[in-house]
Amino acid sequence: MPREDSTYTSSPPKPDQDPNRRATCTTCGLTVKRPSDLPRHMLLHAKNKEDFMFQCPFPECGHKTLQKSNLETHIRIHTNARPLQCPVIFSDGLRCNFTSSDPSSLHRHKKRKHEDGE
Ligand SMILES: [Zn+2]
Ligand SMILES: [Zn+2]
Ligand SMILES: [Zn+2]
Known part of the structure; x- marks a missing residue:
């Protein structure tokens, strides 16, 4: 009666580990190494990309970036170099x-x- 379930031994396919599987942006043709990078790239083409952007909190600056880490780096321009x-x-x-x-x-x-x- 007790039997190993044979479906358990077959591992599912792992698309992320297939080196030939790259993602290409349909808008500009850029190829990204990992498919998971594509959504972030596509934001560059989004009409409403302003909605995704992080804006510098210094009102006279107006700097915007799509990546929060970039904004944190940018803010140091204000806080360190220019108190x-x-x-x-x-x-x-x-x-x-x-x-x-x-x-x-x-x-x-x-x-x-x-x-x-x-
Ligand atoms: Zn693109
Ligand atoms: Zn700024
Ligand atoms: Zn004073």
Whole structure:
């Protein structure tokens, strides 16, 4: 009565391991090495690709990319190389030394320290 199920021994085909199986973009003819790469490539042709893009949170920049990791790299341009410095020059000619990578905290700083509030 107990018998090995013979269907269990035959392994299913693995299309990803077939080196001849490549995927070709029907729009531009580009061949990608792995079929799993094609959907990401197709986003480049999508009419509504803006919907898939990640936008730089710095409003004056406008940079957009399809890959989140690219955006994280891009944001370092703002946060490391170009920290925002308070533009206020005091009456003795010295510049306020407050810096921040966050535009909104610089804005708060200016309001608090340099503007006469109520
Ligand atoms: Zn293409
Ligand atoms: Zn940016
Ligand atoms: Zn300041």
